[in-house]
Amino acid sequence: MTASTAGPFDTERTRSVRGASWTAFRAMLLRDFTILDKRLPQFVAGTVMQPLMLVFVLTNLFPRIGQAVGGGGGASRFSSLLMAGIVAQTIIFIGIFSVGTEMVRELGVTGEVEDRILAPTPIFVVAAEKIVSGGLQALFGAMVVFPIGAFVPSTPVYLEVRPIVLLTLTPLACVTAAALGLTMGARFSPGTASYLFGVVALPLSFLGAIFYTWPSLDAVPLLQYALLVNPLVYASEGFRAALVAGEPHLSLFVVYPAMIVSAVVFTVLGMRGLRERVLS
Amino acid sequence: MFLVPRLQQTPGWLSRPDISILRPRMHSLPPANISRPGGTVTLASEGESAGNGATPHPGAADVISTTALKKVYPGGMVAVDELSLSVRRGEIFGLLGPNGAGKSTTVGMLTTRVIPTSGSAVVNGIDVVAEPARAKQVIGVVSQANTLDQGLNVWENLYFHGRYFGMSAQASRAATNDLLERFRLADKKTAEVEALSGGMARRLMVARALLHQPAVIFLDEPTVGLDPQSRIALWEVLGELQDEGQTVLVTTHRMEEADEHCDRLAIMDHGRIKAVDTPAGLKARLGGGASVTVRADGEIEKLASQLRRAVFTTEVQVVDGHVRISLPQAEGAMQLVLAAAQAGRFRLTDLAVSCDNLETVFVKLTGKDLRE
Structure with a gap:
């Protein structure tokens, strides 16, 4: 062998990028779930508390003390439509707070993402892993809050599960949430991270068709159409279609394309954002 | 075909007690490699001479x-400008420069x-710019900041690195x-990384960078913020690695x-x-x-003129009752003066x-201006 710039090491024995990426991807997932396992009590408490409080006060306490809630449809109808909203909100919140704040910390404070950035794989694979791991956490969170929405209300909750819609919509919502979190995490610095709750999560949540259905906003058409920029609206309406009996909701012909577009757009933005933060 | 075994490709290496046997010292390279063109390049970018050639790994x-x-x-800030550099296998290569020199x-x-604006960089035969993901297989990095994974304990930091x-x-x-043992961190294996001292954290980062058996490890200001004992311990570790043929690139401003x-x-x-060049060469x-x-004892001025005649030197001065002589070279200075x-x-x-x-060399080359 004539020594070229390659030197004596036979570099062709390096693994293919595809193979190396796949093993790195799995190892990073394993890392994320090892950490989740360590922090499980905190994760569950953090995930459950907000929906539990909301559902308890609005659908258990209010009906019992005679506080008006749910408009003309009554408390039972409100409990049912809130059920879908709570699942959607939990998923999106895990995306923003679990993935988003973790990325803010790892990128801006500790720099601990470095070891994964230097793993033998392109940066987009690191981003993709974060989205998959965040999405699985969101799924787990949704499963934890499901019983809360179903059993905490003091009035009956009318569920009618449409399995195909549920099974297709849930992964879409989870990916959108995690990708949204990654996008936010890469864009926000540690100094501005506190705005994530006030400026991002609160408006998304209150204007996210959680406590009301989108069709019921007919009375306020301007707001009704303005809300269509909020991905949480599609998730809430989609879960309403998948879970709740007899409640008008946004057409699935709108929900699915919108969810797919949200998932793709935020995935691209998140991947780009991470790349911009770690490469210069 | 001359092949140095790639440790990265041989997971079984750990069963051997001494990994140095897998890393031939550079002087054992066959003549074919020693005579390779460019093998002894130590040219500075400004065309300075290459020094005395007495480098520890000539031809590697x-x-x-x-x-x-x-x-x-x-x-428009030009951080690195037309940099041409060669680092040979098995050497500890230092990048020395003031703050803002472009080392990092x-x-x-x-x-x-960092994506270069132009030019090329090849590490272990892999074009870093064209194939960054593949290049990462052959490098180990120890950053200046503590970038240990805080969600994982000491043992897990290394274990997951290997898995990545x-x-x-x-x-x-x-x-x-093996590495925890070797880096004297075995008793800390279940500790959270936040609980480690600065020196331990840095050792753990070096261990992590080595775990996948890279062709070269990069250390950016590795001893900054360490106490003297930790600095010594870290250099001992680097010295051992060098004995095993590990290539190391280190940036520092500690002369x-x-x-x-x-x-x-x-x-x-x-x-x-x-x-x-080599430090001695420089x-x-x-x-x-x-x-x-x-x-x-005696008349100090007389001694000064005696020395002036004897050493043919540029500067002999009497200062505060003693004679100070500046000589162009250190070698033989004492004998000359004694005689x-x-x-x-x-x-x-x-x-x-x-x-x-x-x-002195550093200041001669980089000036005395304060840097940010």
Whole structure:
């Protein structure tokens, strides 16, 4: 062998990028779930508390003390439509707070993402892993809050599960949430991270068709159409279609394309954002 | 075909007690490699001479090779300018320079995290710019900041690193245990990384960078913020690695460390390389002088003129009752002065020789201006 710039090491024995990426991807997932396992009590408490409080006060306490809630449809109808909203909100919140704040910390404070950035794989694979791991956490969170929405209300909750819609919509919502979190995490610095709750999560949540259905906003058409920029609206309406009996909701012909577009757009933005933060 | 076994590809290496047997020392390279063109390049980018050639790994193949590497940051700041550099297999190569010289940007480009504006960088035969993901297989990085994974404990930090690099669970576990033992961190294996001292954290980061058996490890200011004991311990570790043939590129602005531990040094300033050589070569070329201070009984002025005649030197001064002589080279300085004093029958009461050091060389090349 004539020594070229390659030197004596036979570099062709390096693994293919595809193979190396796949093993790195799995190892990073394993890392994320090892950490989740360590922090499980905190994760569950953090995930459950907000929906539990909301559902308890609005659908258990209010009906019992005679506080008006749910408009003309009554408390039972409100409990049912809130059920879908709570699942959607939990998923999106895990995306923003679990993935988003973790990325803010790892990128801006500790720099601990470095070891994964230097793993033998392109940066987009690191981003993709974060989205998959965040999405699985969101799924787990949704499963934890499901019983809360179903059993905490003091009035009956009318569920009618449409399995195909549920099974297709849930992964879409989870990916959108995690990708949204990654996008936010890469864009926000540690100094501005506190705005994530006030400026991002609160408006998304209150204007996210959680406590009301989108069709019921007919009375306020301007707001009704303005809300269509909020991905949480599609998730809430989609879960309403998948879970709740007899409640008008946004057409699935709108929900699915919108969810797919949200998932793709935020995935691209998140991947780009991470790349911009770690490469210069 | 000459092949050095790639440890990265041999998960079974851990079963061997001494990994150095898998890493042939560089002087065992066959002549074919020794005579390779460019193998002894130590040229500075400004065309300075290559020094005395007495380098510790002459002819060893280049692990790192850059050609006209340039980085211009948005806003027009030129951080690294037409940098051409070769680092040979098995050497500890130091990048020395003041703050803002471009050392970290250079390391950033070589480790795929900074994208060069132009030029090329090849690490272990892999084009870093064209194939960053593949290049990452052959590099290990120790950053200046503590970037240990805080969600994981000491043991897990190493174990998962191995897994990211494709090691099996068993191989990564074995490598982790081995390195923790070797880096004297075994008793901390279940500790959270936040609980480690600065020195331990840095050792753990070095261990992590080595776990996947990279062809070269990069250390950016590894001893900054460490106490003297930790600094010594870290250099001991690096010395052991060097004995095993590990190539190391280290950036530093600690002159004495660079002088003592690096096989070769590049002095950088304003994004360019001012000189590349062994520490001794640099001192011989650009410093190499000595200053001798003499005290004696009797008339000190007479001694001064005696010395002036004897040493043919540029500067002999009488300062505060002693004679200070600046000599162009340190070698033989003491004998010269002693002989001249004896010839004049002076009885010396004190004689001190201080050699020019790397700092003198560094300041000569980079100036005395304060940097940000």
